[in-house]
Structures are given as C-alpha cells and as structure tokens.
Amino acid sequence: EVQLVESGGGLEQPGGSLRLSCAASGFTFSSDAMSWVRQAPGKGLEWVSVITGNGGSTYYADSVEGRFTISRDNSKNTLYLQMNSLRADDTAIYYCAKGLGSNWLTFDYWGQGTLVTVSS
Amino acid sequence: EIVLTQSPATLSLSPGERATLSCRASQSVSNYLAWYQQKPGQAPRLLIHSASNRATGIPARFSGSGSGTDFSLHISSLEPEDFAVYYCQQRYNWPLTFGGGTKVEIK
Numbered sequence: 001e002v003q004l005v006e007s008g009g010g011l012e013q014p015g016g017s018l019r020l021s022c023a024a025s026g027f028t029f030s031s032d033a034m035s036w037v038r039q040a041p042g043k044g045l046e047w048v049s050v051i052t053g054n055g056g057s058t059y060y061a062d063s064v065e066g067r068f069t070i071s072r073d074n075s076k077n078t079l080y081l082q083m084n085s086l087r088a089d090d091t092a093i094y095y096c097a098k099g100l101g102s103n104w105l106t107f108d109y110w111g112q113g114t115l116v117t118v119s120s
Numbered sequence: 121e122i123v124l125t126q127s128p129a130t131l132s133l134s135p136g137e138r139a140t141l142s143c144r145a146s147q148s149v150s151n152y153l154a155w156y157q158q159k160p161g162q163a164p165r166l167l168i169h170s171a172s173n174r175a176t177g178i179p180a181r182f183s184g185s186g187s188g189t190d191f192s193l194h195i196s197s198l199e200p201e202d203f204a205v206y207y208c209q210q211r212y213n214w215p216l217t218f219g220g221g222t223k224v225e226i227k
Contacts (some may be wrong), residue, residue: 093204
C-alpha cells in the first residue's frame with residue numbers, strides 16, 4: 001500500500017525558514033517523480049514543485065522560484081521541501097504527491113498534508 | 121500560464137442524478153488533463169488522467185471526455201459519497217495549473 005506522510009509544518013514568522021519532509025513507502029520511491037502541491041485555507045490547489053525520480057531535474061512555480069528548494073533522498077525514501085524567505089501568502093496545507101509513472105506530472109497518490117502558517 | 125476555468129462553481133443535485141462538470145483551458149492542452157476529487161479534510165484523489173482514463177480503483181460511474189480546450193467530467197448516477205469538490209489539472213505546459221474547482225452539493 002502506498003503511503004505518503006508529511007511532517008515539518010508549523011508556525012513561522014515572515015522571512016523565516018521551514019523544511020518539510022515526506023516519508024514514502026509501498027512503492028519503489030526512486031522510480032517516481034514527486035511533487036509538492038499546496039492549498040491555502042478555503043482555497044483551491046496550487047502546484048509548487050516537482051522533482052524527477054533520480055533527482056536530476058526540478059521545476060518550480062514562479063511564486064516560489066528562488067525561495068523554495070525541492071530535494072529527495074532515495075536511500076531514505078524521503079522527499080523534502082526547503083522553504084526560505086517565507087511570506088504570509090505561503091500559508092497553506094502542503095501535500096506531497098506521487099507521479100503516475102511515465103505520466104509523471106499527474107498525481108496518483110497524495111499524503112494527508114502538513115499545515116504551514118506564516119504569521120508574526 | 122494556462123488558465124483552467126471550471127463551471128459551474130457549484131452544482132446542486134440529488135443522489136441518483138447525473139452530473140456533468142466542465143473545465144475549459146485558455147489554450148489547447150491536448151489530452152493532458154486530469155480530474156481529482158477532494159472531500160472536506162481530506163487530500164485530493166485522482167479520478168481521471170489523460171482526459172478519459174479512469175485511475176485505478178475508480179468506479180465506472182466516473183468518466184471523462186474532451187480534448188484541446190474543452191473537457192468534461194461525468195458522474196452517471198450520484199452516490200452519497202460523490203458530494204465533494206472536483207478539480208481539473210493540466211500537465212501540458214509549465215507551470216502545472218489547476219482549475220478553481222466545482223463543488224457538487226446535495227440538493
């Protein structure tokens with residue numbers, strides 16, 4: 001059974017940093033691209049970033065480019081999102097999501113999310 | 121950026137009725153479109169990928185159609201568990217984008 005468990009969310013001040021983690025199990029982690037998708041309170045879904053299975057390629061939404069860094073440790077089956085220079089509009093639930101094989105930009109499994117709140 | 125416009129924003133229907141949800145893209149996305157369902161307090165769930173392919177374990181009452189700029193999600197006969205918010209998502213171009221969602225509520 002595929003499981004994705006996010007952690008690392010919490011309350012942070014504007015300008016601060018957080019690192020999110022997503023522990024994966026139940027599939028061959030290194031074979032699949034992984035993404036972060038966020039959802040502001042009461043709002044819709046916003047794609048944040050994606051990393052290929054071997055970690056060789058990464059892509060970002062313009063809203064986080066230069067501030068967030070996606071990475072993965074395939075030996076630990078873990079995905080990360082380093083979030084720097086946090087802003088109030090980064091407040092959201094952050095989901096990690098698994099890519100659907102070769103259809104790697106479609107998300108077939110999602111974690112339950114971790115809440116990030118940016119406020120002074 | 122490709123903008124996905126979903127309509128209607130809210131669809132009020134009774135169990136057993138047929139639902140048709142629309143997703144229109146600001147430019148062609150070929151068939152690179154997916155549909156997700158999200159219930160309150162839960163993560164999204166993949167329903168349809170590549171415009172018309174049901175994801176693993178998704179009931180046959182869910183179907184997708186369309187290509188280019190106009191897409192539809194059909195639910196042939198609404199079950200109580202189908203009342204939720206539905207999102208479309210394109211993977212044709214960067215950045216990946218989602219529609220604003222359609223809420224299917226009980227009439």
